[in-house]
Amino acid sequence: MENLEYERLAWAVLFGHIVIIVVGGFMTVLSQSLVRALVGLIMTLFGVAGLFFLMAAPFIALMQILIYVGAVSVLIFFAIMLTSAWPGGDESGKCSGRKYIYAGVAGLVPAVILATAAIRSAPPSFLVPEETEISVLGKFFLEDFILPFELISLLLTVAMAGAVVLAFEMRRKK
Amino acid sequence: MSVMTIYHLVAIFLLCLGIFGIAYRRTLVGIVLGIELILNGAGLSIMASAQLTPAPNELGQVGALLVMGIAAAEATLLLAILLVVSRRFKNVEAGKLITMRG
Numbered sequence: 001m002e003n004l005e006y007e008r009l010a011w012a013v014l015f016g017h018i019v020i021i022v023v024g025g026f027m028t029v030l031s032q033s034l035v036r037a038l039v040g041l042i043m044t045l046f047g048v049a050g051l052f053f054l055m056a057a058p059f060i061a062l063m064q065i066l067i068y069v070g071a072v073s074v075l076i077f078f079a080i081m082l083t084s085a086w087p088g089g090d091e092s093g094k095c096s097g098r099k100y101i102y103a104g105v106a107g108l109v110p111a112v113i114l115a116t117a118a119i120r121s122a123p124p125s126f127l128v129p130e131e132t133e134i135s136v137l138g139k140f141f142l143e144d145f146i147l148p149f150e151l152i153s154l155l156l157t158v159a160m161a162g163a164v165v166l167a168f169e170m171r172r173k174k
Numbered sequence: 175m176s177v178m179t180i181y182h183l184v185a186i187f188l189l190c191l192g193i194f195g196i197a198y199r200r201t202l203v204g205i206v207l208g209i210e211l212i213l214n215g216a217g218l219s220i221m222a223s224a225q226l227t228p229a230p231n232e233l234g235q236v237g238a239l240l241v242m243g244i245a246a247a248e249a250t251l252l253l254a255i256l257l258v259v260s261r262r263f264k265n266v267e268a269g270k271l272i273t274m275r276g
Contacts, residue, residue: 018184025188028207029195041207044188048214051181052238055225060238064217067242072210075249079203082253083260099198107194111186118182125178125226132231140232148236152243159247163254 007127014054021047034080038073045069056131181222188215202259202266206252210245217241 027040045068052061141149188211195208217238224234260266
């Protein structure tokens with residue numbers, strides 16, 4: 001009896017987060033003000049973090065909130081502020097209907113193909129995922145996955161150095 | 175329909191919206207938002223595939239973390255590129271950037 005109630009609660013949480021993701025996603029691509037679009041993106045990111053919690057991966061969910069919501073969206077907000085893409089500026093004004101249809105087709109065609117593949121060839125899955133301890137995850141990172149781990153740190157360093165070099169060049173030319 | 179399929183459908187929905195945003199948005203910042211949606215969908219899909227099947231759980235969590243790291247690096251570089259572009263061309267509309275000469 002209690003189990004059944006928990007299961008119902010889990011389904012409610014799942015579909016609640018899916019609704020958050022869908023609303024945020026449509027806000028992201030359709031909103032005319034870029035700041036509103038960014039708010040929609042943050043909503044989607046929170047929804048995905050909730051799905052990570054639901055999949056029994058609280059560490060990744062917290063990382064999602066920390067990295068995406070904390071860092072990446074602030075960076076994008078800087079990009080909105082520092083470029084001339086101010087709210088009500090470039091994205092406002094009507095788009096031609098033909099572009100709307102083309103963009104819709106471009107998004108829908110791969111989605112339909114992938115969705116048929118995902119529905120047709122879905123292996124049987126668990127209803128209740130099991131949690132992984134963070135220590136196991138760290139060991140996996142530092143023993144089996146050491147090369148990708150080092151590569152991602154190299155990638156981050158190179159990206160940061162490249163960003164600094166680009167920004168300094170801009171200042172020198174000015 | 176299994177639970178994993180629902181997660182995968184949400185990820186595919188994010189991919190669809192991201193491609194739509196990349197094609198539909200006029201400014202480069204809007205395109206960046208679409209790219210972030212796609213990357214997030216990829217992370218969700220990897221995670222669901224590992225957590226809800228007999229595949230090792232750590233694999234999916236590490237994959238999702240790597241996707242997040244790549245997204246952070248990409249956002250940093252895109253911010254710098256957007257700054258340079260907006261300083262050089264005075265706007266960031268994708269349709270108006272038609273020359274690549276410095």
